Amino acid sequence: MNGETLLGVVVPCYNEEAVLPETFKELTEVLDRLINEGKINRNSFILFVDDGSADKTWAMIDHRAEVDPLVKGLKLSRNFGHQSALIAGMESVSTCTDCLISIDADLQDDVHAISEFVDKFHEGCDIVYGVRKRRDQDTFFKKNTALAFYKLMAKMGVNLVPNHADFRLLSRRAVLELMNYREENIFLRGIIPLLGFKSAKVYYDRQKRYAGESKYPLKKMIAFAVDGITSFSIAPIKLVMSLGFFLVLVGCGIAVYAFLVWLLDHTISGWTSLILSIWLIGGMQLIAIGVIGEYIGKIFKETKKRPRFTIEEDTREVNFAEKEIYKHE
Template identity: 40%
Template sequence: MKDNHASSGSWEKKLISVVIPGFNEAGNITKLTQRLVSILEPSGYNFELVFINDGSSDNSQDLLESLHELDPRINHIRLSRNFGHQNALKAGLDYASGDCVITMDGDLQHPPELLPTFIKKWEEGYDIVYSRRKDASTSGSKFKRVTSNSFYYLLNTVSEVKLEPGTADFRLIDRKVVEVLMKFQETDPFMRGVIKWVGFSQYPIDYIPDARFSGKSKYSFKKMVKFALQGITSFSIRPLYTAVYIGFSFSGISALYVPYVLYSYFNGHVISGWASLMMTIVFIGGLQLIIMGIIGIYIGKVFLQTKQRPNYIVRSTSLAPSKSQWSY
């Protein structure tokens, strides 16, 4: 049986950290803070809220500083620019001090009321309690749901790390898992895949996302495609093998044109085959570009990794100065 993380004699003293990365979410910060405090205060645990300001251009920073003055449990990490959601999430994990860390988005689509359920499962001994989004008629556009399901299907097809559809960055992570994640220095980390990859005892909880409280989604179609490619190429080299198989397949198919070319040549019908020849060249040329693009993505990831640049840069923080050692 799993070891309990909280015993009846010591669990009250444990600290829960809630990490919330955000970009231009000023309209949601106050409401989210109120709901989190109202839920966590009766739990009996000590807690801290850690907002990561991922290069916001609105008044998020002023608001976070004001909230910290009113309640020191509400902390902030201000990054020097926008480093992206996954790197901001990594910054929060590096800085959080809790015996467990809960990560969630700042748009209130991740219901804070689910936190007691997360904590209960953690008390039972689970190291990671993660959420699985269940679609509802109000939970985003049909296009977004279809593309999301397609992403998970493709990822699970080409990767050895299997993610359940709807897995989100809304989870609880035990301190020993956080310590492992802090050692990761991957360029463009894909946290959903990394957390699945590390193992430990994990427990899923299904939820229906709430409607966004304020503002609009920062994930454009272009960003979603980039995120999908980031996830696929972070945990598998199968696309490279697929590119090789496709290359061999179409090389074999193109060989079927040889009899037709010879027939056309000896019968003076060279001009009549021009259309099919051009279509073949265009098709094979496009296929080659796709394959080169796949290879290029992997080479690019190796190139960036060899530079060993930091995942993020902290401009300022309300947390303890000793935490500055994790400013990368």
């Protein structure tokens, strides 16, 4: 029965005190409506994951969890990053829900699409992707760099869903399968399609951020793109190798040209070509070392097998303890 479906909504948060009151309001309204419509179990909940915020984010989550049975909280000991916060939330609810939905706290993703997600799940889909219809709210630069990133990843053989971020539904078996991917440098947008379960797409209009500042400035966007590329493809290393072969061929051509000039006695002393060659080849070498170093750095991190996150507080533990005390009384 649809009404037996226990849904968990995972919301990673980092310094979101400005938007949280509205996020609480909109998400609880959506869950209340789904419960009243009989689409989900009345024990469904929203888990807010505080990723080491420096503002009042956790205090607001903790207080709301005390007064609202729909709201739960999970506090990480420090800032581990958006992807790790998502994994922490998913892992903590993986065995106690039938399906979960991940959504950012900034309300740019349409919360009303959650109902369609649940409908697709009831139709037998294990994965439902939230896909933006268009990117009108993005700047010209962000829009075009994002499209370029998707095209580049496609050419490298990485199967991504264009215009999909981390707004998605996963069934319990999809989440449990995802937990088998233990790499530290995790790129969820690339891993989810690898699961291979039946999937569907729900299209929605992305809104402007309700309040607060974006947590993805240019520097983080570039780092995220580099992580995505190097986590799923060795194409950059192959490109460096191809570039090396090309430079060898260019060097052979220059050697032949120099020999012919020497035979014709047309040699001209000069340093411009020499300096340009040194700078060009030196730059290529540094780029090559940097690319290879990026992969070696990832290997170095993976071999340590450190935990991807550390949980400091969990409001659900209090609730469980209260239930146990009540049971024994």
